[in-house]
Amino acid sequence: MKKFVTNGEGSALLKTPEKVYDIVKATVQATSLPVTVKIRIGWDSASVNACEVALAAEEAGCAALTVHGRTREQLYRPGVDYETIARVKDVLKIPVIANGDITSAEVACRVKKETACDGLMIARGAEGNPMLFREILAAFNGVDYQKPSSVELLSMAREHVQLLCMDKGEEIGVREARKHLAWYVKGIRGAAAFRNTVNNTWSLAKLLTLIDELEAEQLILNEE
Ligand SMILES: Cc1cc2nc3c(=O)[nH]c(=O)nc-3n(C[C@H](O)[C@H](O)[C@H](O)COP(=O)(O)O)c2cc1C
16 A cells, blocks of 8 residues: 555565564564465566565565565556466475465465465455355365355355444444445345445444345245
8 A cells, every 4th residue: 555655565575675674583483373475476577577576575484475466556457467476486395374365265266276385365255145155165175165146145244243332332333334235245136226225224223124125135045
């Protein structure tokens, strides 16, 4: 993010691998806990240096390293470079975790195979789809996976919203729940109207009622 990189922090550190080394070393020396690091592949396409930075982190005592296969300049634009992640995996001894655009079991299997990584990190793919982890695990284990129905999705959304409010209090919980609910209902019939109402709702009780109503509609649609 701009506020970090203008201070020389975050992805800006990719420009100074020796500083990455110093920071990781100091952190490792200050704790008995394992220290992990997450990097992008470089500042821009002309300066992809993930291997160099990753080696500096490993040398400094990093326990595992995640690589988001994009440059800083790329932000979130399409085109994750899994090849560079594979190169990082090749040169490091510590576990390497691949990250970027893993949104389905199919992609997860491909990335695992192409990079030989030790783990996957998933961010946006799990938004509104926390079952993605279960789906990927099933694919890795070669077992069948039944995608959740809209009713099951809404049931999960209900639990998610309740936990959010328990964790953060009703005011913040409801505000944060809106975006999650919008993700959960993507592609479900009646989603647009649901989203509009949710965005004008300030109480957990009302949110739960709206989820119940949409769920009832889905049950009727399923019967038709
Ligand atoms: C809501 C949100 C918050 C994030 N916060 C952080 C963060 O604090 N530190 C970080 O290194 N990356 C953060 N990221 C970036 C992700 O860890 C990840 O590298 C990026 O989203 C690409 O993975 P994806 O395609 O699975 O989303 C965040 C991403 C999202 C969507």
